[in-house]
Amino acid sequence: xxxxxxxxxxxxxxxxxxxxxxxxxxxxxxxxxxxxxxxxxxxxxxxxxxxxxxxxxxxxxxxxxxxxxxxxxxxxxxxxxxxxxxxxxxxxxxxxxxxxxxxxxxxxxxxxxxxxxxxxxxxxxxxxxxxxxxxxxxxxxxxxxxxxxxxxxxxxxxxxxxxxxxxxxxxxxxxxxxxxxxxxxxxxxxxxxxxxxxxxxxxxxxxxxxxxxxxxxxxxxxxxxxxxxxxxxxxxxxxxxxxxxxxxxxxxxxxxxxxxxxxx
Numbered sequence: 001x002x003x004x005x006x007x008x009x010x011x012x013x014x015x016x017x018x019x020x021x022x023x024x025x026x027x028x029x030x031x032x033x034x035x036x037x038x039x040x041x042x043x044x045x046x047x048x049x050x051x052x053x054x055x056x057x058x059x060x061x062x063x064x065x066x067x068x069x070x071x072x073x074x075x076x077x078x079x080x081x082x083x084x085x086x087x088x089x090x091x092x093x094x095x096x097x098x099x100x101x102x103x104x105x106x107x108x109x110x111x112x113x114x115x116x117x118x119x120x121x122x123x124x125x126x127x128x129x130x131x132x133x134x135x136x137x138x139x140x141x142x143x144x145x146x147x148x149x150x151x152x153x154x155x156x157x158x159x160x161x162x163x164x165x166x167x168x169x170x171x172x173x174x175x176x177x178x179x180x181x182x183x184x185x186x187x188x189x190x191x192x193x194x195x196x197x198x199x200x201x202x203x204x205x206x207x208x209x210x211x212x213x214x215x216x217x218x219x220x221x222x223x224x225x226x227x228x229x230x231x232x233x234x235x236x237x238x239x240x241x242x243x244x245x246x247x248x249x250x251x252x253x254x255x256x257x258x259x260x261x262x263x264x
Contacts, residue, residue, distance in 0.1 A: 038090065039067035045086040046076055051156055053077045053177035072096040077175045078157075101194040102176040104159070104169045108145040108188050109201040109262060110215040111164035116140040126150055128185045140214035143204040145188055151180035197250050198243070202262040205238045212260075219262040225254035 043063035050058035054075045056065055065071035066087060074084035074096045088094055121130055121138035127150040136142040147165040159173035160180060169180075171194055181189045188203045200219065204211050208220035221239035233247035234254060241254075241263075255263040 036064075036067055039063050041090045042066050042087055045079075045083055045090070047078045047083065049078050049156060049177075051078060051175070051177040051179065053175055066091070074099065077101075077177070102191040103171040103174040103194045104176060104178075104180050104189050105192045105199055106145055106151070106160075106167045106169060106184075106189050107199065107201055107203045108166055109217045109264075110139065110141055110144040111166050113164065114217045115144055115165070115215045116213070131185045141204055141206075141211070141218060143186060143188075143202075143206070144215060144218075146186065150185070151183050151189060154179045154183045193245050195250075196243075196245050196248055197264075198248065198252060198255050199264045200241050200243060200262065201264050202240065202260075205240060207239060217260055217262050220260050222259060224257050224259060225263060228253050228257040 040063075043059060046059040046063060048059055052058065054062045054071070054077065056062040056071065056075075059076075062071060062075055066073065066075065073087040073091065073093075074081070076083050076087075084096070088096075117138045118135055118140050119138050121133065123129060123133065125148040127137075127146040127148045130137045130146050130148055137146045139146065145166040147162060147167065149160070149162050149167060151167050152160040152162060156177070156179070157173050157175055159170045159175070160167055161170070162168070167180075167189075169189075176191050178191065181191060186203065192199060202211075202215075202217070202219035204215070204218050206214070206218075208222065211218035211220055219240055221236070223236055223241075225241050226234040226236055230251060230253060231247050231249045233244045233249070234241045235244070236242070243254075255261075
């Protein structure tokens with residue numbers, strides 16, 4: 001065994017290791033990013049859900065935006081007023097006034113009793129997969145909630161449950177993160193003002209007779225709600241009434257006049 005050769009090789013390897021270590025140490029100093037203490041402090045008081053409800057890429061993104069003055073102190077809907085006050089204290093000012101609270105709403109009342117099925121579906125109970133089967137799923141209504149809970153699966157706050165074959169949102173738990181809105185393959189979920197009590201609970205754009213065959217509580221497109229609304233808050237689009245929540249006064253006339261009972 002050549003002891004000298006072994007020692008030389010070990011020395012070379014050791015020297016290379018030392019050199020690499022020195023170079024890495026130098027690089028870490030050259031490319032060091034100074035940590036923003038305000039950003040760090042804000043990040044520590046944010047809840048850490050990384051849900052994206054604030055419109056930024058997670059809590060890190062929001063903390064950076066707040067520290068840079070690009071986002072308000074109350075930008076975190078999960079943390080609410082309590083977190084807003086903590087953020088404001090870090091920034092040395094008062095918390096902005098709360099914005100209008102929004103909640104998710106599934107625009108469908110077609111549960112197992114009210115909506116008709118055209119066949120028995122056998123397959124993965126995932127909305128996006130079932131929606132690719134004939135007729136767009138087993139329900140006669142090709143616009144209604146498929147009821148397999150894909151939205152429920154992405155909700156981190158336990159705000160969505162399945163009831164009689166449709167997804168239902170608990171407004172007390174919802175933080176309006178928007179994940180369910182983005183997930184629903186039929187685009188039946190929207191964010192609505194939490195203080196508004198009347199909503200169009202149908203997404204079908206079919207004409208009245210076809211709607212009635214598929215679901216007993218589907219919107220008939222009769223325009224009765226739009227005609228009777230004293231605040232002029234409803235207009236028709238694609239056979240469906242659309243509520244302008246800024247005009248809506250929660251009077252409930254639309255719900256009372258709706259012959260199909262498709263307004264909550």
